[in-house]
Amino acid sequence: MAQMEREHLSVVMFPWLAHGHVTPYLELARRLTSANDADIDVTVHLVSTPVNLSAIARHQTPRIRFAELHLPAAPDLPPELHTTKHLPARLMPALKRACDLAAPRFGALLDEIRPDLLLFDFLYPWAPLEAAARGVPAAHLSTFSAAATSFVVHCLGRGRREGCAFPFRGVGFGSAEEEAKYMAQYILREELPDALVPERNRLLLSLARSSAFVAVKTCADVERPYMDYLSELVGGNKEMVPVGPLLVDADAAAAAAGGGTSSESESDRVMRWLDAQTPASVVLVCFGSEYFMSEQQLARMARGLELSGERFVWVVRFPRETEEGDEAARALPRGFAPAPGRGLVVEGWAPQRRILAHPACGAFLSHCGWSSVLESLAAGVPIVALPLHIDQPLDANLATELGAAVRVQQERFGEFRAEDVARAVRRAMRGEESHALRRRAAELREVVARNDADDAQVAALVQRMARLCGKGQQRVAVPN
Secondary structure (H helix, E strand, C coil): CCCCEEEEEEEEEEECCCHHHHHHHHHHHHHHCCCCCCCCEEEEEEEEEEHHHHCCHHCCCCCCCEECCCCCCCCCHHHCCCCCCCCHHHHHHHHHHHHCCCCHHHHHHHHHCHHHHHEEECCCCCHHHHHHCCCEEEEEEECCCHHHHHHHHHHCCCHHHCCCCCCCCCCCCCCHHHHHHHHHHHHHHCCCCCCCCCCHHHHHHHHHCCCCCEEEECCHHHHHHHHHHHHHHCCCEEEECCCCCCCHHHHHHHHHHHCHHHHHHHHHHHHHHHCCCCCEEEEEEECCCCCCCCCHHHHHHHHHHHHHHHEEEEEECCCCCCCCCCCCCCCCCCCCCCCCEEEEEECCCCCCCHHHHHHCCEEEEECHHHHHHHHHHHCCEEEEEECCCCHHHHHHHHHHHCEEEECCCCCCCCCCCCCHHHHHHHHHHHHHHHHHHHHHHHHHHHHHHHHHHHHHHHHHHHHHHHHHCCCCCCEEEECC
């Protein structure tokens, strides 16, 4: 009896140099290489800087291989800062410029690997050009919500030309004028004179240069209207392909965040503390892996948690080095020391998904980064939304529109009062509104779990990539 010869698909993945980008790319790599496709075996080559790859070294397998991209030397940017982790904010433009200057080196990696396909992040709109010069098709893999991406593309195009507001009022800001102000403050920052790629063009060029489809880290059952609108905005001939929420288990998240033995012992301490609490009685407080609060923000947050009267686990982060003009806090407010049974402060990293899944966790006070929103929905935990910058206000609006979040009142994003933090936390934890939030969060938990477990999405992505490369269309029978 003859059997069909299996084809091989070699994919280069090129995520931005941030934990929140590398992790979902790596998770998709894991799923692609373990997909039960009857005809196609996938091998992934994940490209990043040595400092990023060293943090995830244990995830390299025979079918997930790492390729180092060495950035050009720069006086203020040593190799240990070729990552956004611990990168001073003033050096972010320098890191982007170094990546743009590394385009020829990336091309040389493509010559060496000779992949069938490239999956690239939006900060590298030049990457698909390097691939095209070698006859390699490329597709953009977005780690942002379709709601936030479609909002930005709308404001850069149709909204600016026609003066119209984003059509999904629950996610937007109500008027074209307010949305233009938001874009100017958080998205369209001042360009450096030596910038190789204008910031406003990175996303638009990446979408335009994506071949045939754009892969999106999302749940189609949650974001279908925004995916459809994004497809319309980019010309209507480019499909938005959901690849699921790409939820990562706690161990993999710890490795990607650089956690080790100390993180494991701290994790055990947190879980033991939660075990002693009653169900739905604790608020998890965390504002992402790369945001440092100012002294004023930290003091107001501490006071807000005290005023709320609720138990909490607060994950705080402090910068590694002090810089002149840097407003980031270096320590908790003087005198802030919650009673052992009232609150737990964790410095650095904590097992966010494990905490959210614990029965004691009743709400999540979050900046609303997209991964955090998805993890909270996956756990069925309501969100207390306190967005701070970039796309977070849009994801906070989406979570609220879905009925799974309450907002902390803010005059400006990044600013808040202690009293408003306390009020929003109490709304999420007490009374009839909290019951409604939990019912809706429980419904969304089923939706997200179904999407995350849907192997058909990954199988469909494999088939789309294969067709883009001219594979998977003809089969050769070989004898057993």
